[in-house]
Amino acid sequence: DGGITQSPKYLFRKEGQNVTLSCEQNLNHDAMYWYRQDPGQGLRLIYYSQIVNDFQKGDIAEGYSVSREKKESFPLTVTSAQKNPTAFYLCASSMDSPGQGNTEAFFGQGTRLTVV
């Protein structure tokens, strides 16, 4: 089955720790995204990547880092610099970036991160 796999489903982080959220897609999509969802707020863009080996900061990139070494993988690291990391994190992909062609976005099932 084609799709986007996020792991783990639940993640607990101690103060001062870095943690990495996994996102893998087998849809052969060029573009990948990380969003954060907080209660009562819309999804906010953390980082996006239009193509392998390239990524750009989104609206709330402070305290986060990413890599895009393979087309199918776009891991997100939540660093200790992120002061309020407790949230639901969603990874998405699309064949092309918006404005460039086939832009239907598909999402993974999310990772819920909690600071303990």
Next chain:
Amino acid sequence: KQEVTQIPAALSVPEGENLVLNCSFTDSAIYNLQWFRQDPGKGLTSLLLIQSSQREQTSGRLNASLDKSSGRSTLYIAASQPGDSATYLCAVSGTYKYIFGTGTRLKVLA
């Protein structure tokens, strides 16, 4: 700056009713608009994608319309069922990202 608003924030209807969810956006320069469904604690499931050159899309009991000039989209759900209970999100695409509304939480009562 593009802003997306969804009204109402919550809606409760009896089973079998036809209903309309609204999405409005401030900048008409969009590439497409996409409607999603989100169940509690889950990811987003794509329902319908409307390209900027299209006026509407249909899938089963769902019909979405787009009026770029007025900055509005509607999602019409026919003959609602309890299984339709979820949060419905709309998103418009800018140059490199999707901008989301905060969603409408729908509850269909049996």
